[in-house]
Amino acid sequence: MSKSKSRVVAKTRARAKPTAFAPGEHVRIVPLHYPKPSVSIDEMGRLRGEAAETDLFDGQPHVAPATAHLTYNNGPLLTGVQVFTIFWGTKWSGAAATTIMQNLDKFFQAILVSPLMKQLQEYSVPGQSIGPGSFIGTRVITANAPVGSVTDSTVRKRLKAWIAAKTVPKNTKNSLYFIYLDPGIVSNYCGYHDAVGKIYYAVMPYPTCAGCLGGMAAFDALTGTSSHELCEAITDLVPGAGWYDNVNGEIGDICAWNFKKIDGYTVQMEWSNAHSRCV
Numbered sequence: 001m002s003k004s005k006s007r008v009v010a011k012t013r014a015r016a017k018p019t020a021f022a023p024g025e026h027v028r029i030v031p032l033h034y035p036k037p038s039v040s041i042d043e044m045g046r047l048r049g050e051a052a053e054t055d056l057f058d059g060q061p062h063v064a065p066a067t068a069h070l071t072y073n074n075g076p077l078l079t080g081v082q083v084f085t086i087f088w089g090t091k092w093s094g095a096a097a098t099t100i101m102q103n104l105d106k107f108f109q110a111i112l113v114s115p116l117m118k119q120l121q122e123y124s125v126p127g128q129s130i131g132p133g134s135f136i137g138t139r140v141i142t143a144n145a146p147v148g149s150v151t152d153s154t155v156r157k158r159l160k161a162w163i164a165a166k167t168v169p170k171n172t173k174n175s176l177y178f179i180y181l182d183p184g185i186v187s188n189y190c191g192y193h194d195a196v197g198k199i200y201y202a203v204m205p206y207p208t209c210a211g212c213l214g215g216m217a218a219f220d221a222l223t224g225t226s227s228h229e230l231c232e233a234i235t236d237l238v239p240g241a242g243w244y245d246n247v248n249g250e251i252g253d254i255c256a257w258n259f260k261k262i263d264g265y266t267v268q269m270e271w272s273n274a275h276s277r278c279v
Contacts, residue, residue: 009095064278068245068254068271072125075241078200078234079124081133083108084176086162089145089182100219101138104180107223108135110193110263116227122274123235123243123251130234141166149186155179155203156196163199168230177201178226183208192235200237202229214257220266224259227267228252245271254278 087101112133124130143144144158159177162168181187183206190212193202207213207221214221232250236242248254255278269278
């Protein structure tokens with residue numbers, strides 16, 4: 001998920017302390033099992049036509065609402081996404097961590113040319129045709145590593161500094177930086193994507209709690225959440241300006257915590273306007 005427009009299901013980020021986040025700082029997130037609405041739970045249930053006793057936060061996959069429909073708001077799309085992974089922290093040097101990094105990079109290499117990308121072609125618009133993506137590299141960064149927690153303001157500041165210092169590649173109109181955090185670093189959410197100017201990024205805390213693991217192994221939770229943010233960034237690059245549903249959120253929000261396998265990897269199902277269901 002990410003920053004939105006009208007409905008702002010984009011979630012204004014919860015504050016850990018009064019000065020933790022900058023004014024107007026919004027993000028789109030992968031929620032704890034199910035999108036947390038900006039309206040009340042009862043109102044969300046009413047809008048979705050769910051029974052009054054339905055608990056949207058029970059940790060179970062829910063059936064996507066039949067009324068879901070993404071509307072295009074004339075914003076930019078990632079037509080040929082270029083993913084660069086950043087592993088930010090001090091715990092990525094061990095053998096187990098190295099294996100996870102290598103496997104995540106292999107995941108992107110596979111998924112960016114998989115049927116998942118072809119699936120998103122229905123959201124192409126005149127002048128912006130969504131096609132396969134590419135994995136362009138990776139970097140481990142230990143400098144100024146977060147301790148305990150990290151705010152989105154800090155992530156933005158560091159990412160801009162890394163680009164300026166050429167620590168990571170200069171951004172293009174299709175660049176998407178995936179920033180993976182050390183285990184134990186709290187970012188409040190299972191994952192989110194956003195934009196700072198024309199720099200597009202996703203932040204992926206390492207899943208250690210039940211809410212972000214969703215009953216899966218950590219690597220499967222990482223690929224599932226990463227696919228959620230990948231597809232949302234491609235179709236709603238500047239949050240709320242691309243393909244968006246004012247009641248149900250982005251392409252991944254509607255189908256949150258419903259998964260399938262592609263090329264052996266766990267990925268989240270995504271909403272299809274063409275099929276009126278998660279596919």
